[in-house]
Amino acid sequence: MVLLPADGQCNLFMVWKTALACGQRFQTNCTVVNDGYHYDLSSLTRSSENYVIRIRNDMKSPKIVLNVCQSIIRQYGALCPIKSGACLDDTEKLNRYSSLGEVQKPPFFKNGYLQIEYQDGALCKNKNIKTPHIKTTIIFICVLEATETIPEYVDGMDDCHYQLIWNTAAACSIESLREYSVKTAGICSVTNPITNFTYDLQSLMNRDFTVVNTSGIKYKFRVCGALTDNACRIETGICNSKYNTSLGQANTNLIWQQGGPYLNYTNGDLCENGMHHYTVIGFFCGPEGSSNQPLLMEEYPCQTVIHWNTDLACEKRIKCTTNNDDEINLNPLIQSTNNYIVRANGTEFHINICRPLVPTRGLTCAHGSAACKVSVTSENEYTNEISLGFPEDSPTLNKDLQIVLRYIGGSQCPENPVKSISSNFTFVCDNNNQGLPVYKTYVNCTYVFEWNTSIACGAVIGGWTPPCTIKDGFLSYEYDLSLLYERRQIHYVKGKQGKEYSINICGGEKYCNGSAVCHGGNGYGSLKSVIFDYSRDDIKLKYSNGSKCNNNSYTSEVRFICNDSIGIGAPKLLL
Template sequence: MARLRLLLGTSFLAVVIFTALSHGLPCTLVYEQQEYDLSSLSAVDHWQVKMTNATGNDTVIYLSVCHPLRNVPRGCSGNDTGACIAKVSSENNVEVTVPNAGRVTSDGLSLHGQLVEYVMGGGDSCPEGGNIYRTFINFICTQTPEEETGPVLMSLTRCQILIAWMTRSACPRRLDVVTDTQCSIQFPSSHHKLHLQTLRAEKFYSASSVQPNAEYEINICGPVMNGSCNRKDVAVCHHPEGRSPEVMATTQNMNVMWGEHETLILTYQASDQGKNVEVIFMCDLSTAKTEVNYMSQNDTTVSFGAQTSAVCPPSANPSCVLKDHVGNVYDLRPLHRQQDNWEVLRSTSDGQEILYYLNICGPVNPGRHFTCPPGLIGACMAGISEHSAYNLGLLNSEPTINVEEDSITIMYNGGEPCKGGQHSYSTRINLICSPDEHGPVLVKETETCEHVFDWLTPVACPRHLNIGSDCRVEDPLYGNVYDLNPLRNIHKDYRVTGEGDEFFINLCGPLVSSCDGQNGTSGVCQISNGQQINAGLSTSQVTFNDGTLIIKYTNGTSGCQANNTRSSQIIFLCDHEVSGRDGPKHFRQNGCSNVFFWKTKYACPSFHVVDCTLYTADGTMYNLQELSSSSSNLEYYTADDKKFILNVCRSVVHQKGSRCAYRAGACIVDRTYHNNSVNIGEVQSGLYLEDGRLMIRYARGDQCVGHERSYQTLIELKCDKDETYPIPQLISEENCTYYFEIKSAAACPVSMKNNTMPLVGKDCAVTSPSGYVFNLSSLKRETDYEIKNQNVTMTLNVCGALNNPECPGEGVGICSKDVNAGQANANLYYLPGHLSLHYTGGEQCHGIINRSTIITFVCGAENVTEGPVLVFDDKYSCIYFITWYTELACEKRISCFVDTWTHRIDLSPLIKSVDNYETVNPENPKEKFYLNVCRPLNPIVGLNCRPGSAVCLSKPGLQGNNPLSLGHPNIIPVSDNEGANIMYVHGAKCTTEPDYNLSSMIHFICDPSAGKGKPVFKEVTHDCQYQFEWRTSVACDILFKEEDSGPQCQIRYDQAKANIDLKPLYRPEGYHVQFRSKTFTVNVCGPACNNSDLL
């Protein structure tokens, strides 16, 4: 008996030979379930290998496989000759030189490594050293016909012939392949097959029903083992209450078919005229353990249901980023192999070695020497061909997080059938948290053909996780301590609505109000259908997880969905400009748990912001405030899985996946290595121009690798009026400097010179330069508008003629009594800050000109009275000026507050919707200024200030008593060391610098004793800007902690220049006062009557 050595993986196995006789019997080798079949090669009478020498004569070697030579030249002697050597002259004369170069024997075939070796020994005597001729043929497996070679002479020395032969016949073929069973079915729209026996239990699944009261033992695609019914082929055993167990179904008649909505139905035919049994399987990628549950029954069928990943179609892109119930994120992508695979070598007790291929987050890849079966396979037992490899499971489930065990389980189900079709191969990979990477290790193979691997890896560890108390938690990477206590409201709970329910929430302590009849326990109270539900007990424990703060409220009201308790989770999101005093927003309700998002500055570490506007000497302004995001970042990805994160004029916003150094304006996150970040530049200064290019520089980053200098980033901001969504582009990296380019409409310059021409639209509409369409057609109406101002009464319409018969002529748009003040039209004009209609061609005035009217439409303050106002009658030029405040003229209003890390300056209390602020020039009291804050001036009857202006100057000598506009409110306020500044631009033409427009700047200075204060004129600068100073308590630091801790319960004591805090007078029970046989309950700085809003 010869021995054949077979490499399965990298192992040598003994094989048994079927002797190939001279009559050409099958030439096959079999060991266990592997077969090598050379029969296709033995069917040929002989093969030839030819060599040409220098004389022009050929040497030909005649070969046969598994039988003696047939149809060869005379002289190739013997009935068992398998190789013969002859010379062939140029005239085709054949001379046999070695009649027998090797004999066919019963032990000629063996396997060495990956080679099937065929040895023919016992040939003729060799003149060299008394040896005999022998021939060795090495058959090499190849998968493709193009690589097949036929026999190739490798050497002929010392009477030994060595032949190499690449052929598909040398590839092994498995004999244990089971392609179909009663429990196999094709996936819809997929070439993969589903083998349901992967769910067969070692014993059985248990299920129970209430109506009727019964217990069931059931197995999938196999019999119940060691069950209550004493029969070997029982598939379902029914045990009614008070009765003996009975066989409901057997394994004799099984059927598998696809149902509706991608469900799979396994049917067992009834036993003894009973009811059929069906098990309905529903795809659930996240199910780690399959359970069978009783569903229902009717006169003919008992139905069970099971949620399982085994019936889910395989996916090429399975989930690889996971989140557990407390918000920890696990990223398995670093374990994915795009080339090669993870390899595990197993040594068996009989000395063989088996090679396993594994991959994570994708299918296994073809190997260089060994391979797997084709398809979306997560693991395989590799072979030297796909026909000799084993499919150990498909990519058809999601990883499962085992929080208590610090591990993650990945299941690959539905491999090919094993053990004669009784079970199906599957793979279980346990990723176990470890500080070091160790790779996978096979720990066991179960009786149900499941291969279990353990894998110690840091990928299974939650990154940057820390749990704090007292509503504080420390960032374990950078050391910042987050404190959420300022968000605690001691007077009133936060009210939130979502999905039809109402929620009351508080932080860092229990609810102020009671919930479900209990005080001092709940942190979240849910009101659903009028019923109060404890949605989680109060807690002061805060979890920091990779840049995100999370508070989890657990152990709420029980009895939710069987025996579960209610819970809630708040995820805090960093926003540099949001205090959080408005409370959280409801995100979703998932079963018994509610999730809330809460944007707040308290979820941010310290950050740095610089001014994002630039004014040049030639009257150009750049304003990139809209690119400076307080809640998100700009991102750029590279092919090697690196992510660049940038912000404009401010630090990168800290969040998951964007954990950069606190002052970094740009950083790199390496997503292939645990999201480690590199600071490539800190925010230090604002915008600047270099050779006409708008730039911003972030410097003093981390130490540049291999250099003494630090990283820095240069960003060029290019004007592109069509670019709505700016995306950074990496241009180059040179000498530790990264060069980026951002195209945006926000980077386009705005000229402050006096060169603005109006835009004109038709049909009562006009489009602004930003693309916004103003449409005033809704103001046109059948009944005319009437204006009364002192002794003047006027009638007008918008974009159409009057309907008043007392106004003479056709097409009149406005008249005063019976005087035509202008013909109507619908040509709407746009200028920054206002819209206007020009009605011209009215009655003659002074005998030389016609009367006209200019109606300007202005976006005023939020509560301004809308409608037309006659503000000026220019009797010299016969023009009526009408101002009309309307929301239809609003494209956007600027925000009126400034946020820094420590405080907010909110200037909105200074906005006036009636009248205006007034001040004079101390050096020339006849120069009078009219001002508003963040909004246009309100109408000033008798003064024709340019509509939409926020500041106007009236002084003697101005033509037509027209005051000068000192600018419009287009730019948000910014902070400075003393308070805040706001600038108004696009004013009137500057008389001393004709190429410039007038502008104004108000410096708000914190003064706690000033109250609201008032503006004071200071000076006019060389570039035509009027400077004002405004001392006010509004500009003082308003700490968020004070804002969010309830009502500001203070009174002002001017003599002491201090605020007196009355909060110490607050009593939870209030104060009881007797008056005329009645008892009144009052309180200070808080509610008095059952937590109402009454004080």
């Protein structure tokens, strides 16, 4: 919450940023395939602010407010019609905001140019124009060096067809971006050509690392450098230690791709059909707390695949909360050791929340994917892996105030090759602990899941029942705290300055002038509220209106945090 200056000290104005004030966001797929080349504009989508473009170079000029593949973020200074992908902000008009077109269809190619078109905007008031509604066309021009740019208005205001041109690296094909990143790469470093972030793995150089296959055979390798023991031939980057077979020659050419950079060691010893062994070592930003050791994912007669979770590959980790930390928090659902596995119709879905999948031997879905669909053979081997998308955006609230998490940019959609596969997870407040997501349907290149979990409930108001029971009236959870009183009536805790506070949760009203928390004869308030915060797995007891403190009164808060292994435990002072 931000306080703005008071008007004559009588009127107080406040701005409160909250997900509850957000309208439903309308999105469309942001990828397209053209002549075998893949394009992805999703890096231009904004989730907390909009692009603003002035039509003229003066301060009173009308402004175009827009987003990419998603409706405009409604906020102060952008109160546009709710479905608008672009709108006009004209302070000279009585109706300041007017739609310049709604988000309806994904990017497309026309006359050789990558474009987005927002249609069905406000009514066109030019009687000479046959089209009844205003529309907006954004033409994207591939400029490999152009990062963090904004579009430029070209023409069309008088013709009800606003036209903009956007020079940006995001408009280049994934293939050309990868080629460009190779040309501009350094020694064991590479720059994301869209965001300008540099992955630097030089700190991993000049050290030996080992992975082990299912037969116990060790593969020794180095990052961006050759092994020095000469067990395999000279310049070998990875060596089969049992048979002294070179699985690829070393190089320092780190290659960029979505999900994280990788090394490709080629020209190893001969294998089948006159081919040479090669090894791909992929680096990705995994879940917090997961193993940071390399893992042998897959091996074929001529190919070896290694995945490595390392913070060095972390360009960004999305926030796993809805808009801010005071809203609903899905962090407890993030997996760091094993993925969630959902089985449906003879298929397995491997899923993580807000993070890439935990590396699993044999699972070689595009590294960095957060969800993967696989078939399982009779020998329990994974086949036909399909990426269901990458974790690019934080969860949002839909119109029903349910949490929705969306993964985008997965494998090519089979029934519509110009689109990529995505997946949607809707979290529904329910009175179970966590459960598992349930696969619901597949529609329009999107896999849809639903997850009933108490974590989606966020904070719920509860009540107090004497002598010492708290109850969540929404989910009907009930907790008996009487053991806190029966085993030890008064608990003590010391602060950093040596002050000692006494706590009596169940009998405070008789002990300290109606207060559960007491110090030096001062009571720190009577019970005001009970809050069950399921997304953080804690319960708060808030006390207010205690003894007089200067011109106010003492307050206190006791927060109970679940820990099955600690018994009754003991209180600690936070402040």
